[in-house]
Structures are given as structure tokens and as C-alpha cells.
Amino acid sequence: MTPAEMESRIVRYGDLRPCKTAFIDAHTPGSNQKENFTIIGGGVSESPDQHVHIVDTPGFNIGAAGQPPGCRNSLHSHRTAEVFFVLKGRWRFFWGRWGTAGEFIAEEGDIFNIPTGIFRAFENVGTDYGMIMAILGGDDAGGGVIWAPQVITDAKDYGLVLGKNGKLYDGKKGQTPPEGVPPMPLLTDEELKAFPEPTTADVIPHCVARYWDLMALSDRQPAKVIGANGKLRDRPGFEVDFLSRNSIPDTPYTLAKHEVLMPMRGHWRLTWSGGTTSLNPGDTAAIPPGLEHSLAPSMSGEASLYRVVATDDPAGLTGRLL
Structure with a gap:
């Protein structure tokens, strides 16, 4: 790409x-x-x-x-x-x-x-x-x-x-x-x-889910917000992870599903075989399935990001208070 x-x-x-x-x-x-x-x-x-x-x-x-x-x-x-x-x-x-x-x-x-x-x-x-x-x-x-x-x-x-x-x-x-x-x-x-x-x-x-709770939960690995084993209820056709500086994978990764990256704080470097670009708070990046890529904060200081990944779960089963 x-x-x-x-x-x-x-x-x-x-x-x-x-x-x-x-x-x-x-x-x-x-x-x-x-x-x-x-x-x-x-x-x-x-x-x-x-x-x-x-x-x-x-x-x-x-x-x-x-x-x-x-x-x-x-x-x-x-x-x-x-x-x-x-x-x-x-x-x-x-x-x-x-x-x-x-x-x-x-x-x-x-x-x-x-x-x-x-x-x-x-x-x-x-x-x-x-x-x-x-x-x-x-x-x-x-x-x-x-x-x-x-x-x-x-x-x-x-x-x-x-x-x-x-x-x-x-x-x-x-x-x-x-x-x-x-x-x-x-x-x-x-x-x-x-x-x-x-x-x-x-x-x-x-x-x-509160931001600072998610920052604490993501100290060593991505915090699962929505999805299997997520902090919040139900699986609505997508899962949401919260990533901070210390929970970014050290190596490039590939997903079989569509992935959307939405930075919350800090500046992020997105790298793939065809190049590199910066993602900033408020940006939205749609990563296609099968693309090997990596993420890393590009500056010191607070850094956080929401990652949304498609799933095969039905899209209408979210948030039911049973």
C-alpha cells in the first residue's frame, strides 16, 4: 500500500x-x-x-x-x-x-x-x-x-x-x-x-469506563473495553481496545478483520511496508485486513488510543441490562 x-x-x-x-x-x-x-x-x-x-x-x-x-x-x-x-x-x-x-x-x-x-x-x-x-x-x-x-x-x-x-x-x-x-x-x-x-x-x-481506569489497566497490555472479556457488557459487532504507551506491541502485527485506529492523546507513528505516517488526536485511520503494520508513540508524554476491530457478532446485541 x-x-x-x-x-x-x-x-x-x-x-x-x-x-x-x-x-x-x-x-x-x-x-x-x-x-x-x-x-x-x-x-x-x-x-x-x-x-x-x-x-x-x-x-x-x-x-x-x-x-x-x-x-x-x-x-x-x-x-x-x-x-x-x-x-x-x-x-x-x-x-x-x-x-x-x-x-x-x-x-x-x-x-x-x-x-x-x-x-x-x-x-x-x-x-x-x-x-x-x-x-x-x-x-x-x-x-x-x-x-x-x-x-x-x-x-x-x-x-x-x-x-x-x-x-x-x-x-x-x-x-x-x-x-x-x-x-x-x-x-x-x-x-x-x-x-x-x-x-x-x-x-x-x-x-x-473511565479514562484513567483504562490508562491503569493498559500499563502492560491493551485494555479490553468491549468484546470477549471486555470491561463493558456485550459484543455489538465490533470490539474496542484501549492502548497506551506501555501496551503497544513491540513487533508489527496483522489482523484478519478491519481495524480502525482513533488516537485520544499524543502523537502516534503508523508504519507499514509502504511507508509511515503520523496519527494525531481526532484522526481516524481505517486499516484493511491482512496489512502488516506497527504503532508507536512518536513523542514523549501521555499517549492513548482507541482501537476498534470488526467481529462476527450480531450488531444489535449491545448494552442490554439483563
Whole structure:
């Protein structure tokens, strides 16, 4: 693989292209400043304006959300895995039908394997622009977003309509759903009963890993975060490892599955037979199966990285609170 071919598989943080109209709450006050990024795969964006950096998926999708202080992402659910780690800032995650069942504050580097089948939301509670990176299960990311009814109702007051086809129509731009496409129906009271209301005590021990705990666990070998023998529950179609300076293999390695490297702290040197390049916090590198390569911190100081590897596990079995 040539350096140019490898570079085409790396999405640099500085090259990320945001979409500010990705979802139905894009005009709703409190959510109207958020930015959505689709890095690998189309994700779950509802807007044709969303730019996709790498179209081909390795069995999962990679995305990100950027928000200024006080901005929130509205209550929604997914049919498959949704895993976040905080790249920048301080974030409050909260969940439940009305967002009151439970919550916790995530700091930089923390990772959250959100239980499937619950309504969840998040907001930037820090003092600066924040960024969270997302891993979504499945090649098609589970077929879109399931919104809490009040989110769809509120959006109509600000000119946005979500069609039953999963596409967003902006009344401010004169857009309406085409003939034969009705608006997305609201979930009924009976359907809403199927969405659990786990408490904070239910969720945190099984679904949250703190950055500094992972740094300690990775002192001699990669820390298993999600997957077989992982710190967090379930196997959602991908596994996640946390690597720090002392847990990097000394020799080049090859994987039979797709691998995605996502630096958290420090600068990393990626080397393969065709060349070498640097990976920096916020970059995303898609390594193809069978490519021999090695990783090493390229500077002194704190260094950490999340590694996501495809598995043959079903993509919808994450975070169930049994």
C-alpha cells in the first residue's frame, strides 16, 4: 500500500466536514448549533447535505458530534450499538422517556457503551466547544434514529418534518415530503412501554469506563473495553481496545478483520511496508485486513488510543441490562 493509498484511508481531524442540519432537531432552540460528522459509513444522518468521508463500512460506522457549551442532542434511540468516547470537553449523558431516568458526566477519554432500546441524549456541559466520537453497529447503522415523540412534535414548530422514509424536509427551504410519503408517525403509548428506564446505578457499572481506569489497566497490555472479556457488557459487532504507551506491541502485527485506529492523546507513528505516517488526536485511520503494520508513540508524554476491530457478532446485541 502506497502512502497516498493509506492517506485516503485516514480522515484527519482538521479535514472533518460538519453538517448542521443532520437531524430533525436542527432548528430547535438548544440543539440548533450542533454539528454532525460521518467519518466512516453513512451513519444515521437524515439529511442529504451530510458529507461522508469514507463510504465503505467495515461492519460498523464511525461518526462524531461537535457542540458548543449548552448545546444538546435530543432524546432518541437506536436499534444497534452506539458507543461514544469523549475527545474534547465535558458532557452530560442522560436517558429515559423524558430524559430523567438516569445521567452521568463524562470527562475526556471516558467511553460509554449505551444500552440499546433506551432513549438517550447528551449535552456539552463544559466551557468550550466539545467533540465526542461515535461507533455505530452494523453497516447500515441500524436503519436510522427512533425519536422520542416530543422531539418530532417540537421540530414542526421550527419548520422541520421527518418523512416516514427517514428523510428530513426543511420548510424554511420550501421542502415538503413528496406525494405518497407521510410524516414519520409518533410512537404510541403502547410502543413506548417497550423502552426501558434504567437508573444511573443500573447503567454506570456495566456500560461506562473511565479514562484513567483504562490508562491503569493498559500499563502492560491493551485494555479490553468491549468484546470477549471486555470491561463493558456485550459484543455489538465490533470490539474496542484501549492502548497506551506501555501496551503497544513491540513487533508489527496483522489482523484478519478491519481495524480502525482513533488516537485520544499524543502523537502516534503508523508504519507499514509502504511507508509511515503520523496519527494525531481526532484522526481516524481505517486499516484493511491482512496489512502488516506497527504503532508507536512518536513523542514523549501521555499517549492513548482507541482501537476498534470488526467481529462476527450480531450488531444489535449491545448494552442490554439483563
